[in-house]
Amino acid sequence: MKTLIIYYSRTGTTKKVAEILKQKLNCDIEEIIDIKDRKGPIGYITGGRDAMKEILTEIKPIEKNPVDYDLVIIGTPDWASNMTPAVRTYITNQKDKLKKVAFLVTYGGSGLEKTFKRMGDLVGTQPTATLGLKTVEVTKDQAEEKINQFITQL
Numbered sequence: 604m605k606t607l608i609i610y611y612s613r614t615g616t617t618k619k620v621a622e623i624l625k626q627k628l629n630c631d632i633e634e635i636i637d638i639k640d641r642k643g644p645i646g647y648i649t650g651g652r653d654a655m656k657e658i659l660t661e662i663k664p665i666e667k668n669p670v671d672y673d674l675v676i677i678g679t680p681d682w683a684s685n686m687t688p689a690v691r692t693y694i695t696n697q698k699d700k701l702k703k704v705a706f707l708v709t710y711g712g713s714g715l716e717k718t719f720k721r722m723g724d725l726v727g728t729q730p731t732a733t734l735g736l737k738t739v740e741v742t743k744d745q746a747e748e749k750i751n752q753f754i755t756q757l
């Protein structure tokens with residue numbers, strides 16, 4: 604099964620999991636880059652607001668065409684119990700080309716299920732598998748078991 608991992612990460616947590624998945628699945632990977640500056644406290648506040656209001660953003664052109672893949676794993680941090688504007692923009696632009704999807708969400712401690720639901724609703728299909736990991740599980744390398752379980756469901 605040809606698989607692509609596409610993800611956004613502001614502070615590296617989601618990126619770390621995406622890279623682990625890439626190694627384990629031996630598949631293609633692409634990072635979504637938000638043109639809007641999301642750094643620092645201002646970036647945090649405006650990012651949370653944009654996510655809550657479900658505002659789209661401008662992202663760098665995507666190189667990999669999702670239509671070339673049987674499965675696309677979409678990764679995002681949870682922002683205000685929602686996907687990030689960058690991932691919302693990606694899904695909005697590409698949803699007609701997505702066949703089978705799976706979701707990866709990293710989060711501080713709440714809002715995970717809402718985020719999965721919102722992503723599924725936006726794609727228009729429910730995911731084959733979901734992987735939700737708390738930031739601390741990722742930073743302390745305690746995510747191995749959940750990652751392996753996720754892979755068996757793909």
Ligand SMILES: Cc1cc2nc3c(=O)[nH]c(=O)nc-3n(C[C@H](O)[C@H](O)[C@H](O)COP(=O)(O)O)c2cc1C
Pocket residue numbers: 611612613614615616617618646647648650651652679680681682683684685709710711712713714737738
């Ligand atoms: C703007 C913003 C809003 C957030 N909102 C939530 C939230 O509603 N619930 C939650 O559990 N974590 C929330 N977080 C924490 C992130 O989801 C968490 O730290 C995530 O692992 C960061 O991923 P990253 O390092 O890939 O950017 C928020 C973080 C940011 C920057």
